[in-house]
Amino acid sequence: MKVSNDVLKTQRWIITDIVHDFDVEDVWALPIDGGADDFGAVIDLMSFIDFPESAPLPVRLLWGIRDLLGRMFGLGRISTSADDAGVWPPVPGTGERSLLGRVPEELRNTATDSRLAGKPFRPLYLTGTEFADEISNRTMYGVMHLAWVDQGGGRYQGQMTVYVKPRGAVGKAYMAFIKPFRYAIIYPALMRYLERSWAVSRVADRSPGA
Template sequence: MKLADTAHTTRSWRIHEIAGGFDLEDVWALETPGGPDDFDKLVTQFSAGDLAKGTPLPVRALWALRWKLGGLLGLDKPNSGLDTRVESLRDRLPEDLRDTPTGPDEDWMPFTPLYRLDDEFAAEMANRTMHGVLHIAWIEDEPGRYRGQMAVLVKPNGLFGRAYMGFIKPFRYLIIYPALMRMIAREWKTT
């Protein structure tokens, strides 16, 4: 379920310390009911997930089109990513976050993990269109009952990046996010 921005901005997440200048694009409640110790399960599920598999044909088609266009337009060239076009946010991490685990051993491509705490995880990616952060958190809804929350933060790269983010917004809301939310809930129930 889509949440108001305040579901993310009013909490004292550590991501606020390092992602200044990023726009909060989306905040979603995840159907991942659990207990206080289930956050590791959520982070592992995210890292092991494959949106290209297990989603409806329109979602797979959009992802395939995005990667094809990205290749043709050079959106994902190595020189357009982290530590080439933009500095990694790892350089901004406060000292106490620098040595935190960054996640399970699973492949996080195209994201690069930043830090991981007991209730918060962040990973970043960059290409020619934007520098983005995926923020996953573990929220206590009521005593002893928790759920996941996902926020997406972006810093568009110039006018082209802003135009690109505006162009893909309807596809994200109408096709990608609904399928992603269903996949997360389905996988949560089966693990």
């Protein structure tokens, strides 16, 4: 479920300093929970999910329309992998082509093993409770931050925050245009997908011989 952006004030995350000039687009409490040592399994799940290919038809149609518009108006394909995208447009308002330079030096090589090949993101860092990756296209520069939030009693819950910097008036208009579709179709489908996938992974982990 979507939660108030104010929830970010209750925790001190490394990402806060890295994206100090970005806007908080969304904060989502994920339908994923577990113990203190389960964050690695969360990262594995997010790396391997087959979304939107396995999503309901309306989501796949929206994804296809976005890629079609990208080809028509030179916005690029939303699903293009980071490796195939070539040189990224810089962070708006800066000359930076990656936020990696903002990451504390001791964390810069911590996400190199994350399995994000073929996806439109580039990893930034990984800790026991945080993971961040970045994405750049013709409409915005964004960061997806995953956190493993302590709920007390030894239980943790996943949290996903999306940070963005739109690219000028076109970027702002595009973000405003797609917002209702994201809230009504994309994110609900993603949450249901994550809930099912996490439940299946937990059952597999408990199976004999797993």
